[in-house]
Amino acid sequence: MAGDRAGRLWRRLWRRPPAVVGAVVVLFFLGLAVGAPWIATSDPQRSDYGKIRKAPTAANPFGTDDLGRDNFSRVVWGTRISMQAGVFSILLAIAIGVPAGLVAGYRSGGLVDQLIMRLTDAWLAFPFLILAIGLVTIMGASLTNATVAIGLAATPTYIRLTRGLVLSTREEDYVQAARALGAGGPRTILRHILPNIVSALLVQATVSIPGAIIAEAILSFLGLGVQPPTPSWGTMLNTAQQFLETAPWMAWWPGLAIFSLTLSFNLAGDGLRDLLDPRDY
Amino acid sequence: MLDFLVRRVAISVVTLLVISLIVFTGVRMIPGDPARVMGGTDADAAGLAEIRQKYGLDAPIPVQYLRWLGLALRGDLGESIRTRESVVWTVARKLPITMELAGLSLLIALTIAIPAGVFSAVRRNTVWDFLVNAASLCGLSVPSFWLGLMLILLLSVRLHWLPASGFVPPWEDVLGNLRRMLMPAFVLGAGLAAVLMRQTRNSMIEILSADYIRTAWSKGLAGRAVIFRHAFRNGLIPVVTILGLQTGALMGGAVVTEQIFVVPGFGRLIVESVFTRDYPLVQGVVLITASTYVLVNLLVDLSYSLLNPRIRIGGGTGGG
Numbered sequence: 249m250a251g252d253r254a255g256r257l258w259r260r261l262w263r264r265p266p267a268v269v270g271a272v273v274v275l276f277f278l279g280l281a282v283g284a285p286w287i288a289t290s291d292p293q294r295s296d297y298g299k300i301r302k303a304p305t306a307a308n309p310f311g312t313d314d315l316g317r318d319n320f321s322r323v324v325w326g327t328r329i330s331m332q333a334g335v336f337s338i339l340l341a342i343a344i345g346v347p348a349g350l351v352a353g354y355r356s357g358g359l360v361d362q363l364i365m366r367l368t369d370a371w372l373a374f375p376f377l378i379l380a381i382g383l384v385t386i387m388g389a390s391l392t393n394a395t396v397a398i399g400l401a402a403t404p405t406y407i408r409l410t411r412g413l414v415l416s417t418r419e420e421d422y423v424q425a426a427r428a429l430g431a432g433g434p435r436t437i438l439r440h441i442l443p444n445i446v447s448a449l450l451v452q453a454t455v456s457i458p459g460a461i462i463a464e465a466i467l468s469f470l471g472l473g474v475q476p477p478t479p480s481w482g483t484m485l486n487t488a489q490q491f492l493e494t495a496p497w498m499a500w501w502p503g504l505a506i507f508s509l510t511l512s513f514n515l516a517g518d519g520l521r522d523l524l525d526p527r528d529y
Numbered sequence: 530m531l532d533f534l535v536r537r538v539a540i541s542v543v544t545l546l547v548i549s550l551i552v553f554t555g556v557r558m559i560p561g562d563p564a565r566v567m568g569g570t571d572a573d574a575a576g577l578a579e580i581r582q583k584y585g586l587d588a589p590i591p592v593q594y595l596r597w598l599g600l601a602l603r604g605d606l607g608e609s610i611r612t613r614e615s616v617v618w619t620v621a622r623k624l625p626i627t628m629e630l631a632g633l634s635l636l637i638a639l640t641i642a643i644p645a646g647v648f649s650a651v652r653r654n655t656v657w658d659f660l661v662n663a664a665s666l667c668g669l670s671v672p673s674f675w676l677g678l679m680l681i682l683l684l685s686v687r688l689h690w691l692p693a694s695g696f697v698p699p700w701e702d703v704l705g706n707l708r709r710m711l712m713p714a715f716v717l718g719a720g721l722a723a724v725l726m727r728q729t730r731n732s733m734i735e736i737l738s739a740d741y742i743r744t745a746w747s748k749g750l751a752g753r754a755v756i757f758r759h760a761f762r763n764g765l766i767p768v769v770t771i772l773g774l775q776t777g778a779l780m781g782g783a784v785v786t787e788q789i790f791v792v793p794g795f796g797r798l799i800v801e802s803v804f805t806r807d808y809p810l811v812q813g814v815v816l817i818t819a820s821t822y823v824l825v826n827l828l829v830d831l832s833y834s835l836l837n838p839r840i841r842i843g844g845g846t847g848g849g
Binding site for chain 1: 550681682778789799
């Protein structure tokens with residue numbers, strides 16, 4: 249039975265090559281992030297003033313930057329920062345948004361629901377980036393604060409999504425049955441509703457992680473995120489902008505890294521959505 | 530209909546109030562003396578006393594909030610620490626530039642997205658559909674600021690076709706203005722185009738499989754008439770809604786785009802004010818952006834209810 253299911257899953261996956269490619273590339277970047285010390289052996293923060301803004305060579309395949317640092321090392325180590333910011337900010341958004349959405353959905357129409365939803369509406373009115381900029385202004389610029397700001401900016405999406413999912417799940421027969429059998433509120437939410445909305449939340453996460461990765465890069469690009477000399481794709485592009493004419497390779501690789509990582513997340517997310525959509529059976 | 534309008538406006542008013550509360554609380558969370566925060570580090574004792582008196586900083590917090598809200602409603606958002614000019618005036622001067630940028634990028638996005646989306650829905654599951662989908666996915670994934678840098682590299686540094694940055698007011702030199710706005714507008718519009726393309730395609734696909742379209746086909750109407758007269762008009766309604774929701778992304782995107790192309794608009798203003806710790810200006814910009822978003826979406830919803838007879842006649846059933 250289990251083998252049959254795995255086989256079916258595998259066949260359905262195989263019908264979507266873009267999703268498979270996306271997932272493989274995401275795993276590749278994950279490997280880069282974890283294996284950075286072994287893959288990029290030269291110190292990403294060590295300057296070599298004899299090699300300032302040198303075009304790509306065998307020793308420095310991505311060239312060097314304005315302080316003579318190896319761009320390849322910096323791009324590889326930058327993967328860590330991006331992955332960290334992308335994943336942790338969305339985890340934060342889920343940790344706040346899902347419980348709030350569960351409560352609002354379960355008690356829909358009540359005072360708590362009204363309170364949560366009006367706050368969510370207002371929170372959603374702040375454009376993602378403007379909100380993140382505002383929060384970083386209050387908290388100060390650093391990777392941690394940028395991650396928190398991005399997470400908080402992404403939270404209302406999860407509140408709304410969870411609430412909507414709860415509203416539609418609550419009316420299902422099996423939930424009604426559980427209630428009729430005497431299950432209380434918390435038990436109904438945790439045992440019967442939550443497991444059935446997890447897949448939709450998972451899909452949303454794969455869509456919002458690339459958004460968060462871009463947001464971190466933008467904040468760092470603006471100087472509001474990761475501070476130099478820590479290698480991050482956003483700060484690298486910020487420096488690269490000043491040397492576009494003389495050292496264009498400084499701008500190629502970090503940008504290409506962000507693009508391919510976010511594209512892969514989106515491809516994998518699309519595939520996951522198709523895969524988890526029960527209507528497809 | 531009236532019910533729906535009143536409800537919708539009431540919700541917007543509540544949302545605006547909550548926004549003002551969030552912004553007020555946010556500014557109060559900045560460590561240090563609030564008078565110092567609003568007056569800047571070089572404010573003298575007399576200046577600080579004046580601010581204390583203006584905002585009633587000795588009164589309880591709720592009273593302070595009401596006082597601040599009253600001033601904001603009368604258009605007084607304080608003055609910039611750096612220039613000592615009123616925040617509202619500073620924003621008002623920068624806003625037209627960003628609005629031109631946003632307007633142009635909207636135009637570019639719509640010109641690309643609507644035809645591509647309709648085409649891809651009509652030719653569903655063909656190579657064309659695949660190409661449109663791929664383009665839209667790339668548009669969603671490409672970081673706008675990198676796209677901007679690459680365009681500068683190609684069109685300005687290599688080909689010398691367009692100036693890399695700067696701004697010329699349109700009343701001084703229309704062509705020069707457009708030449709400088711083209712790249713930023715395209716960069717800002719690319720992400721929006723991707724979103725709109727997807728939305729147009731999806732809603733057209735849905736509409737094209739509706740019963741009344743099948744009826745139109747079976748009446749023997751020509752393909753073009755069915756697609757444009759019957760499907761297109763209804764297919765566009767959700768696109769308008771998405772457009773409203775995207776104003777926020779457009780305003781956020783303007784921050785980055787203006788930074789790359791050195792466009793002296795609203796977005797550059799906010800980044801500058803963050804770096805100079807010009808808190809009144811940051812507060813004003815954030816408050817104005819969020820309120821604009823709420824008002825734009827209110828307008829979109831209202832116009833939507835005028836466009837869609839089901840909401841108009843149904844007395845607000847579609848308003849949820």
